[in-house]
Amino acid sequence: MMQAVQFAPNPVTRLPEPPRSTERQSRCSTCSLHHLCLPTGLGEAEMQRLEKIVVNRRKVPRDSALYCTNDTFNNLYAIRLGHFKTHQVTFDGGEQITGFQMAGDLVGMDAISTERHHSYAVALEDSEVCEIPFVKLEELFAEIPSLLRHFHRMMSHEITRDQNAMLLLGNMRAEQRFANFLVNLSSRYKARGYSATSFQLRMSREDIGNFLGLTIESVSRLISRFKKQGWIKVSNREIEVVDLETLKAVAMGASQAH
Amino acid sequence: MMQAVQFAPNPVTRLPEPPRSTERQSRCSTCSLHHLCLPTGLGEAEMQRLEKIVVNRRKVPRDSALYCTNDTFNNLYAIRLGHFKTHQVTFDGGEQITGFQMAGDLVGMDAISTERHHSYAVALEDSEVCEIPFVKLEELFAEIPSLLRHFHRMMSHEITRDQNAMLLLGNMRAEQRFANFLVNLSSRYKARGYSATSFQLRMSREDIGNFLGLTIESVSRLISRFKKQGWIKVSNREIEVVDLETLKAVAMGASQAH
DNA sequence: CGATGATTTGAAGGAGTTCAAACTTAGTGG
DNA sequence: CCACTAAGTTTGAACTCCTTCAAATCATCG
Structure with missing residues (x-):
């Protein structure tokens, strides 16, 4: 199963200058999840272009937020390791969990429309994500049509997933x-x-x-x-x-x- | 307000050879909804390129389906006139309406992931839609970045809309x-x-x-x-x-x- | 006008909630 | 290693919001 990861005792902060990590594990092509994640269906060469923009990995300790409602939107996140929940918060303090995400899942897509996040993403255990700068991803879309196509599939899948949840909550x-x-x-x-x-x-x-x-x-x-x-x-x-x-x-x- | 439209008494069928409609109203640039619909943010020239692929309008009589679950996915539809509901159906005959759509709204995005529709779209009154062939839309994405950007916003908006519905059903x-x-x-x-x-x-x-x-x-x-x-x-x-x-x-x- | 379907209103019932308390687990420090 | 604590979970009993069932009323359209 998933092995444990080492974490600093304090909340992890993002580095101002993201280190250009070149270790093997950080590459999509060698990641065991690439058949589920964003690079699904890409060829070797295309995957290497994607890797060039996904340079930053980020550890997210248990119970800490990857992003919060109203945070400005910069990145999508591919979960590399661990589990997350995403939830909405009501004006009166109520909370609705809209999904549980695991390795290979993509989170943050709800923020594209307004360039601000509409939900919280919180790690259920010590976890790790790949940071995907959306602006750079958009540049890649123009160059790799199959990447764009798969991205659309992932957004569409999120829609059907949410609609199935509505069915569950409203009818079952x-x-x-x-x-x-x-x-x-x-x-x-x-x-x-x-x-x-x-x-x-x-x-x-x-x-x-x-x-x-x-x-x-x-x-x-x-x-x-x-x-x-x-x-x-x-x-x-x-x-x-x-x-x-x-x-x-x-x-x-x-x-x-x- | 919205004017009434004439309809054939029988269910409307799609023509094998879509007529190249050139009447003024069928053009995005003269459509009163273009600030809400897919062409949002496009310039005049770009809108004209979009118009070239949105050649087909379709009337949908009240209570008839624009598409059904399991239909193969070819088009997105922009609602031009009228109102729709989209709903899911359970194995045991249950039904959950996942949204009500009105003029300017885009429907069918849930079908992109599997190339089959995951829901029904039914007209609540005699309505009219613009047919947007998705394959051609994808070709345009490569040429008009701002069109792609707005399309992503619309998909993302659908996600937040659905998640708000989950909040409503689960918490209120x-x-x-x-x-x-x-x-x-x-x-x-x-x-x-x-x-x-x-x-x-x-x-x-x-x-x-x-x-x-x-x-x-x-x-x-x-x-x-x-x-x-x-x-x-x-x-x-x-x-x-x-x-x-x-x-x-x-x-x-x-x-x-x- | 009469029939059919949609909506409203009333009364009884039930699925799940709320409140309360016991129990279990995990973490801490002696 | 164990006592102690706090948090999470389970179980029980009473309650409540919404549903279900039933009937009346209203709207629409031939």
Whole structure:
């Protein structure tokens, strides 16, 4: 799985002069995630051009923000390591988590329209991102059509993802929401080469509840119920999916007796 | 306001050879919506290049679909006249309206990622759209950077719009949701040069309820309550906002006694 | 005018919340 | 290594906002 990373004890600050990192791992072409991330579908030569603008990596300690609402927009971020949550904040202090992001995911696209971020991105664990200066990315678009095409796919995918979340929040019962949540995580880990049936929840029960439009107590009760049904095994944040097929059926709306 | 349009009694079918319409109204440069729509920010010459690929207009009769889930993706559509709803459908027949679109809005962007539509777009009244062949639009991107930039803004804006809807569905009480709905419509009509306080609801109560994650009865009760509070006047689908400031306050979470 | 579909209103019920308390885990310092 | 603490989680019981079910009213259009 993902190995631990060393972090300075204090909040990491961005260097005024980003160091031109040339170590092998910082290059897209050698990154294990390039088939999921922005360089998807690029040839070797094109990937090297992309690498030239993605020179800066940034460590984000657990619970610290990669960006905040109203921050001016400069970069998109590709998650290299770790997990994030993105959330909106209401005027009266309410919070809605709009997504959980993992390695290979791109965050910050909501800021393009106004050149200010519309959400917070917070690391759920010590994490690491590749900084993608958007102005330079735009220059590359003119030169690498397939990069532009894939960028459009990623933005479009974010739209469908958000609309599916609307479907979940507006139309589904608690049980169905939680089943969806688990099935979604399962498939995303699978796509990354990890186990589809055994993984760790990187977020708290509270975060899960917030994302699903439920209270923490409801989430806890759902976990207990799913465990009792024999669909999952849970130990703290460690999840083992025992009956993925049934979970998928419940996610699709098969109502079950309690 | 928007004038009525003549429609054939039967569902409109797309012509195999799109007629090269050259009437003045079909041109972006003379369209009253170009400051809201895709050509925003383009110069005269650039707008004329865009016009060359947006040759096809299409009438969409009330209640008929502009596109359906799983349709292959060829075009984006700019709404020229009328109103649409977009919605997702669940496996078990459930439906979630993900947005209401009006003149100047762009629909179909969710289809870019898989080249198949992920939703339905249905006309709420007899409407008219400009067909934008995406392949040709991509070619233009290479030639008109400001067009690409604005397209990114529009996609990004769709993302923030959807995330705000998640906030609404996941975090707000019924009263707050409905106030948000009204304030949102108000500001969109205002941006289009119409009255911010007096407009017609183009969608049924059922559609409103579905969009807001509420039942039709709840919507009806909210309308009655808002009317009784003196915040709005309602006659069928005609709305007059009497106290926009209070509505905004309620939308932001100011809880009111009933 | 009469029929059909949409909307409103009322009353009862329920899914999930709220409040409260017990329990578990992880982190800290002795 | 263990006691102690604080934070996170689970469980129980009462409540509430919204839903569901039912019926009345209204709008539209042949």
